[in-house]
Amino acid sequence: PDSGLTRKAGAICPRGSIRRCPSVLNSSIFTQNPPKAEWKGAGLLLFIFLVCALFFNCHKESSPFWWSKKDSTAVFEELTRWQDTFDLRLFFSPTRQFSIFSQLSSLDSISRSGDSLVKIYHLENSWDTLSSMNHSDSLAFHANADTFCDVRFEDFCLHTISVIEGDTIWVVKYRKNPPDTLWRLASAGKKIYPQGQFGKVYAWSGPRKIQLKKQADSYQLKRFGGLTIYVPARESAPQIQYVVLAKSSVSDTFYESDVSNNLISLDSLFIVEVGESLLVSVKSEDSDTEGNPYYFFIQSGSDKLNITYDARFGRGKIVFGQSGINHINIEVLPGKNLFYPSNNYYSTIWSIPIRVR
Numbered sequence: 001p002d003s004g005l006t007r008k009a010g011a012i013c014p015r016g017s018i019r020r021c022p023s024v025l026n027s028s029i030f031t032q033n034p035p036k037a038e039w040k041g042a043g044l045l046l047f048i049f050l051v052c053a054l055f056f057n058c059h060k061e062s063s064p065f066w067w068s069k070k071d072s073t074a075v076f077e078e079l080t081r082w083q084d085t086f087d088l089r090l091f092f093s094p095t096r097q098f099s100i101f102s103q104l105s106s107l108d109s110i111s112r113s114g115d116s117l118v119k120i121y122h123l124e125n126s127w128d129t130l131s132s133m134n135h136s137d138s139l140a141f142h143a144n145a146d147t148f149c150d151v152r153f154e155d156f157c158l159h160t161i162s163v164i165e166g167d168t169i170w171v172v173k174y175r176k177n178p179p180d181t182l183w184r185l186a187s188a189g190k191k192i193y194p195q196g197q198f199g200k201v202y203a204w205s206g207p208r209k210i211q212l213k214k215q216a217d218s219y220q221l222k223r224f225g226g227l228t229i230y231v232p233a234r235e236s237a238p239q240i241q242y243v244v245l246a247k248s249s250v251s252d253t254f255y256e257s258d259v260s261n262n263l264i265s266l267d268s269l270f271i272v273e274v275g276e277s278l279l280v281s282v283k284s285e286d287s288d289t290e291g292n293p294y295y296f297f298i299q300s301g302s303d304k305l306n307i308t309y310d311a312r313f314g315r316g317k318i319v320f321g322q323s324g325i326n327h328i329n330i331e332v333l334p335g336k337n338l339f340y341p342s343n344n345y346y347s348t349i350w351s352i353p354i355r356v357r
Contacts, residue, residue, distance in 0.1 A: 067143060070217060075141070075149060078212060078219045088155045088206050088227075089135065091329050091349070092128040094304040096297055099124060102339050104170060104188060105291035111174045114183040120166035120339045121190050127163055134159040147214045156205035162345055164200070164338055169193040200337075200345040204229050208351075209263050222266065226259040226327070229349040238294055238332040238348045239285040245270055245328065245352070246279040259350050266325070269355040274323050280307065282314035282330055292336045299329040320356040328352040 084090075100123045108117060138154040168190055174183035208227040212219040230237035243254045252270055272278050282296050289311035296314025297304045307316025320326060332348045 074219045078221055085325050089130055091299055092130055094302055095125050095127040096304045097125055107291040108172055109185040111183040114174050117172040118341055119170040121168040121170050122166055123338055124165040129161045130157050131159040149212050151210040153210050154207040158203045161199045161201055163197055165197045166193055198341040202231050202345040204231050211263055223263040225262050226352045228260045231347045237346050238334055240348055240350060241283045244281040247276055254352055259352055269353055271355050272320055274356055277317050277319055279317050284312045284332055292334050295333045297331040323356050326354055326356050328354055
């Protein structure tokens, strides 16, 4: 049942977090440098890219080209100030806690191939490990006036491993009785899962819109949007219908277009007070839940909170302890993703910017 994906790192990590396994951490695939160090280390390359991008993409209609090296430097300096706010890697590291015992569904009782089925019985934890060598930031610019510059900021990683832990598995065997074309359940039983974990490799991309305004010799970020991530693609990932943020007597509903397409001024962000309880509700699409319940998480600092209410709805509270610009990071994972080692990886992430004061 082990997919073998973790072996690409040159080691099999014993049960527990891969982050505690030296043989894996020291491999090239799991190199984890601090976000700030990576940002600074890529500074020169990013700066060269900015200059090139601005030269070809920034213009002012019906007037001579006006962009200068000072503009490039000023924009880069302003975006550097916001690096921690926009760095998505901070979202992927926390561990998700489950402790769920699965049952066999009607879908597990039939097979088209006749191959034995392995399904996690006791699902314990999961977390994601990013490969730093495959992580990049892409910045595309367009100056639509001599006082504004629009930025399409895209954070992406070509090699992320989701590690899923479980100590017990179902093993299902099938038989076929002609003229039946399907293989049907012959036996099913539980056994200890010696590997203890399996990994799934996936790529992700999170684009967002940013707008900066020129002020004398500097630029200041004025408006920006949230982002959505669909793995492997929007068509096959779990769909979120809407998200509701509610506190005391105030609530706001967010749809996909609100999150990914809108530019929101810093003064218009949803406001939460430090220490105030914020209720987050997430509604996914109405689809068949047989054998594939969804699990809902929100990020709270260095933790991911399981807010699963039922198979297609998540609901839970979060409290922020520090003021500033922050995000409500929501993740939806389908059960077929977590319980079946042989299945591909699927997930949906919405990141909604808010102001904590």
